[in-house]
Amino acid sequence: MRAHIVTYGCQMNEYDTHLVQSQLVSFGADIVDSVDVADFVLLNTCAIRGKPVEKVRSLLGDLRKIKARRPLVIGMMGCLAQLEEGQQMARKFGVDILLGPGSLLDIGKALESNERFWGLAFRDELHDHVPPAPAGQLQAHLTIMRGCDHHCTYCIVPTTRGPQVSRHPDDILRELDLQLAAGVQEVTLLGQNVNAYGVDQGARLGGYPTFANLLRLVGRSGVRRVKFTTSHPMNFTEDVAAAMADTPAICEYVHLPVQSGSNRVLRRMAREYTREQYLAHVADIKKHLPHVVLATDIIVGFPGETEDDFAQTLSLYDEVGYDSAYMFAYSARPGTPSYKHFDDLPREVKTERLERLIARQKDWSARKNAAKVGTTQEVLIRGEAHSDGFLEGHTRGNHPTIVPAAIGATGPGVYPVRIDHATPHMMYGTVLGPDGHPLPQVPRLDPQAAALSAPLSMA
Numbered sequence: 001m002r003a004h005i006v007t008y009g010c011q012m013n014e015y016d017t018h019l020v021q022s023q024l025v026s027f028g029a030d031i032v033d034s035v036d037v038a039d040f041v042l043l044n045t046c047a048i049r050g051k052p053v054e055k056v057r058s059l060l061g062d063l064r065k066i067k068a069r070r071p072l073v074i075g076m077m078g079c080l081a082q083l084e085e086g087q088q089m090a091r092k093f094g095v096d097i098l099l100g101p102g103s104l105l106d107i108g109k110a111l112e113s114n115e116r117f118w119g120l121a122f123r124d125e126l127h128d129h130v131p132p133a134p135a136g137q138l139q140a141h142l143t144i145m146r147g148c149d150h151h152c153t154y155c156i157v158p159t160t161r162g163p164q165v166s167r168h169p170d171d172i173l174r175e176l177d178l179q180l181a182a183g184v185q186e187v188t189l190l191g192q193n194v195n196a197y198g199v200d201q202g203a204r205l206g207g208y209p210t211f212a213n214l215l216r217l218v219g220r221s222g223v224r225r226v227k228f229t230t231s232h233p234m235n236f237t238e239d240v241a242a243a244m245a246d247t248p249a250i251c252e253y254v255h256l257p258v259q260s261g262s263n264r265v266l267r268r269m270a271r272e273y274t275r276e277q278y279l280a281h282v283a284d285i286k287k288h289l290p291h292v293v294l295a296t297d298i299i300v301g302f303p304g305e306t307e308d309d310f311a312q313t314l315s316l317y318d319e320v321g322y323d324s325a326y327m328f329a330y331s332a333r334p335g336t337p338s339y340k341h342f343d344d345l346p347r348e349v350k351t352e353r354l355e356r357l358i359a360r361q362k363d364w365s366a367r368k369n370a371a372k373v374g375t376t377q378e379v380l381i382r383g384e385a386h387s388d389g390f391l392e393g394h395t396r397g398n399h400p401t402i403v404p405a406a407i408g409a410t411g412p413g414v415y416p417v418r419i420d421h422a423t424p425h426m427m428y429g430t431v432l433g434p435d436g437h438p439l440p441q442v443p444r445l446d447p448q449a450a451a452l453s454a455p456l457s458m459a
């Protein structure tokens with residue numbers, strides 16, 4: 001079998017793609033990177049906003065056409081698969097296998113079945129399952145919990161991924177050991193609300209470690225860099241900031257989604273914290289980690305958001321001074337409370353506010369990144385950048401970074417880099433040697449000479 005997986009959505013979906021892919025490989029499948037050469041195409045879907053849903057609909061349309069011409073097994077997994085909306089699509093486009101986020105380990109049974117297979121249960125085995133480490137990668141994801149116990153009124157995730165279940169720390173550490181043995185240098189702990197890790201299993205009663213203590217355990221494992229996402233402000237405790245400060249492997253990067261700066265909107269979103277409480281968490285974080293890099297998520301144009309509410313989001317933005325942000329226009333999702341109870345704002349209002357917020361974020365990112373010029377950052381180089389002779393990677397604070405390949409730094413690895421130049425979205429630097437001096441660059445063809453010789457080599 002030649003299988004091709006297309007992944008939409010968040011890092012949790014990327015992790016699940018890896019999990020299912022490793023199952024397929026264990027059944028003897030070849031993983032191919034194009035639909036054209038695949039006899040099994042599996043879409044790992046996302047339902048968070050309208051756009052990813054529409055992408056899946058259009059891809060399913062294309063796949064149905066291919067299937068009319070040649071044998072093809074079509075599969076659908078992930079968040080949309082768990083929803084009636086996704087199942088209707090699956091029926092319409094002739095999907096053979098459908099697996100919700102809790103049924104991923106049914107993939108083997110599904111492929112053996114001669115009929116359409118629908119797996120929608122939330123199975124316990126998934127939490128104990130330890131997939132093999134990704135091969136040849138310096139970075140890995142590690143799911144520490146699934147599902148979500150919050151009920152933010154705009155959000156479909158509690159419906160698609162069910163209630164929160166934390167994985168046992170032994171399974172997490174076992175998976176981490178495999179990753180370390182495979183050469184992983186940076187692990188990102190994943191969950192919808194990692195700060196509440198263990199709470200569902202009685203962490204407070206001494207059963208599972210708290211998230212702060214899990215961070216300390218993971219940080220002591222020998223892994224070089226640890227990141228985590230996402231933190232819900234309501235469950236954020238000062239001890240998490242303290243654990244970050246006392247555990248060198250934990251990167252000084254916090255992604256703390258605020259969603260809105262207006263208490264009125266936060267209440268209607270059912271976020272369970274106020275602007276003031278959020279700012280108190282930020283103050284705690286800055287106290288323990290003066291050089292922290294802060295990122296957030298913001299939804300603009302939530303139903304009923306007034307110009308004054310939006311102004312409060314902008315002012316909170318300035319008060320915190322975020323390094324980066326994921327910004328979204330509200331998208332009404334069928335099945336969520338806000339879809340049912342509130343009227344959507346006109347699209348133009350949402351777009352216009354989103355543009356203003358993006359401009360504000362760009363200013364802040366420019367300022368924050370410029371302040372890093374001249375500093376030395378630890379950069380995890382993933383591999384070659386788009387332009388020849390350059391490598392790309394990211395810092396401990398998640399800044400995308402480009403460096404020229406240097407003698408001693410021609411491929412993946414973790415290197416000290418002096419930042420020479422910064423834009424709002426990218427940092428440019430030079431790899432330093434052990435003596436703190438720039439490593440000599442790999443000699444490159446003069447770009448002008450390369451341009452001149454191009455037509456000749458094509459002839």
Ligand code: SAH
Binds near residue numbers: 333
């Ligand atoms: N569990 C994470 C969020 C996961 S979803 C948390 O609570 O922080 C990722 C982001 O998508 C959210 O933070 C939110 O900003 C955005 N989002 C979720 N539902 C949305 C919707 N209906 N419309 C627009 N953005 C949405």
Ligand code: SF4
Binds near residue numbers: 148150152156158232
């Ligand atoms: Fe969605 Fe809220 Fe849960 Fe995040 S915390 S996944 S936004 S319900």
Ligand code: F3S
Binds near residue numbers: 045048
């Ligand atoms: Fe992630 Fe999308 Fe599901 S953001 S949790 S894949 S709805």
